[in-house]
Amino acid sequence: MRVRTLTVGLLVGGLALSACGKEGTPGGGGGPSTTAAVEANVDVAGSPTFAKMKSRGGVIVGAKEDQPGLGLKSATTGKYEGFDIEIAKLVAAKLGFAADKITFKTIPSAGREQALVNGDVDYYVGTYTINDNRKKQVSFAGPYFQAGQDLLVRKDDSSITGKDTLKGKKVCSVTGSTPIQRVRDQKLTEASNIVEFQNYSQCVDKLLNKEVDAVTTDDAILKGYAAQDPDKLKVIGQTFSKEPYGIGLPKDDKALRDKVNDILQKAEDDGTWKSVYDGTLGKSGSAATPPPIDRY
Numbered sequence: 001m002r003v004r005t006l007t008v009g010l011l012v013g014g015l016a017l018s019a020c021g022k023e024g025t026p027g028g029g030g031g032p033s034t035t036a037a038v039e040a041n042v043d044v045a046g047s048p049t050f051a052k053m054k055s056r057g058g059v060i061v062g063a064k065e066d067q068p069g070l071g072l073k074s075a076t077t078g079k080y081e082g083f084d085i086e087i088a089k090l091v092a093a094k095l096g097f098a099a100d101k102i103t104f105k106t107i108p109s110a111g112r113e114q115a116l117v118n119g120d121v122d123y124y125v126g127t128y129t130i131n132d133n134r135k136k137q138v139s140f141a142g143p144y145f146q147a148g149q150d151l152l153v154r155k156d157d158s159s160i161t162g163k164d165t166l167k168g169k170k171v172c173s174v175t176g177s178t179p180i181q182r183v184r185d186q187k188l189t190e191a192s193n194i195v196e197f198q199n200y201s202q203c204v205d206k207l208l209n210k211e212v213d214a215v216t217t218d219d220a221i222l223k224g225y226a227a228q229d230p231d232k233l234k235v236i237g238q239t240f241s242k243e244p245y246g247i248g249l250p251k252d253d254k255a256l257r258d259k260v261n262d263i264l265q266k267a268e269d270d271g272t273w274k275s276v277y278d279g280t281l282g283k284s285g286s287a288a289t290p291p292p293i294d295r296y
Contacts, residue, residue, distance in 0.1 A: 036089070036272070042096035047255035049122050050095065058101040061088045062115050062124035062248070065106050066201040068224030069281045071126050080104055083280035084245075087144055088125035090276065091247065094263040108198045110176030113137040116248055123260070124248035127218055129178050130294070139253065140246030141260035144273070146291040147218035148239030149179045152225060154207065155234050160214055162238040163188050169213040170195055172203035179217045182241060200225070208232060218243045223284045244291060261293050268293075 044050035053059050063085060064071035071084040085104075092102050107115045112128060115121050116138045127147070130140045153160045160169060166188045172195040173180035180196060183189065195212050197203055203215040204225050215222065219239055226233045247264075249257050267273045268290045277288060 036093040038093045038098045039096050042094075044095070044255050044259045047253050047259070049250050049253045049256050050259075052119070053095065053097065053122055058103060059092045059095070059097045059123075060103050060105055060121045061092070062107040062112065062121035062126060063088060063104045064126035066199045067127060067221050068228050069284055070221060070224060072224075081280070083145070083277060084125045084127065086276045086280055087247070088123075090267060090272065091123070091125070091260055091263055094266075095259070108176070109174045110198070112176070112248060116250055119250070123256075127221060127243075128246055128248050129218075129243045130246040131178065134248075135251075137251060139249045139251050139257050140294075141249060141257050142246035142264055142293060143244035143291050144247065144264050144293075145220070145245040145288070147220040147243040147245060149182060149216060149241035149243060150219035150222055150239050151236040152204070152207065152215040152217075152222040152233055153213065153236065154210070155230075155232050157213070160236065162236060163240045166214065169193060170211070171214050171216055172197065172206055172212040173216050174198065174200055174203070177217060178243065179241075183216060204233075220281060220286075223286065224281075227284050244294075258295070261295055264290075265293055 063080065065073040065080065067082065067084075070082040071080065072082050073079070074081055089099060089102065105121055107121065107124065107126070112124055112126075113134060116124060128140075130143055134140075151160060151163070159165065166183075167190070169189055170193045171183055171189050173183065175196040175198060180194065184191065184194060195203070195206065200215065200217060200221060203212065206212045207215050208229070215225075219235060222235045226235050247260055249260065264273075267276075273290050282288065
C-alpha cells in the first residue's frame with residue numbers, strides 16, 4: 001500500500017544550553033531547508049520507546065549544540081543546525097513526527113548513556129561513536145557517518161604534526177569522550193597535561209587563549225571549528241582512529257533499532273543522505289560516503 005505523505009521542511013529548532021526547545025516554524029532559517037516526507041500511520045510493533053512517542057505526541061531527541069556543521073545552536077537565529085540535527089529530523093519524519101513535534105534536549109557526552117537509560121530522550125544524535133563498551137548500556141542504529149580522531153592546533157604552531165608529537169603538550173577534550181580516553185590509554189601526553197571540559201567550545205577557547213596546545217576529537221568536529229576561524233586554527237589532518245557515528249537508542253528496543261536502520265538505509269540509497277551532508281558538514285569541503293550499516 002502506498003503510504004500517504006505530507007512534505008515538510010526539516011528546519012532547526014532553538015534551545016538554550018541544557019534546556020529543551022520545540023522546533024521553530026517553517027521559514028525560520030538557521031540551517032539548510034532539507035525536506036523530508038512525514039510518514040502517516042507509522043507503527044513500530046514491539047517498541048516501548050515508539051509507544052511512548054505516540055502517547056506523548058512528540059519526540060525528545062538528545063543532541064549537541066556547540067559543534068559547527070554537526071550540531072550547533074546559531075548565535076544569530078537561536079536555532080539548531082547541522083548534519084546531526086538534520087539526520088535526527090529525518091528519522092523523526094519517517095517515524096511520523098513533523099518538525100514541530102520534536103523537542104531537542106542538550107546532553108553532554110558524559111551523560112548520553114544515562115539519558116537513554118533513564119528515558120530522558122527517545123534517541124540521541126550527536127557525534128556518538130559506536131563501541132562495545134557503550135553497547136553494554138545502550139544500543140545503536142547506523143553508523144550513518146565515519147569520522148576519525150585528529151588534532152586542532154593554532155595556525156602558527158609547527159611543533160605538533162600528529163599524535164606522536166604530543167608529549168609535553170597540554171591536550172584538551174570533552175569528559176566522557178572516546179578521544180580523551182584514547183589519549184589517556186595510549187599515554188600520548190602526560191596525565192597532568194590532559195585537560196577536560198563538558199563542551200568542545202570550552203577547549204577551543206582555551207586553545208585560542210594559549211592555555212592548551214591542542215584540542216583532540218573527531219576530525220568532523222574539528223574541521224567545523226577551523227572553518228569558523230581559519231586564520232587562527234588548523235586541523236593537522238592525520239587521523240588515528242575510526243569513529244563510526246551511530247544513533248543512540250535504549251538498549252533492549254530492537255524493534256526501534258531495526259526501524260531506524262531501515263530509515264538510514266533508504267536515505268543512503270535514494271540520495272537523501274548525500275543531500276543532507278552536502279548542505280551541512282559537506283560545506284567544509286570534505287567529500288564523504290556513508291559507511292555500511294551494522295545490523296547486529
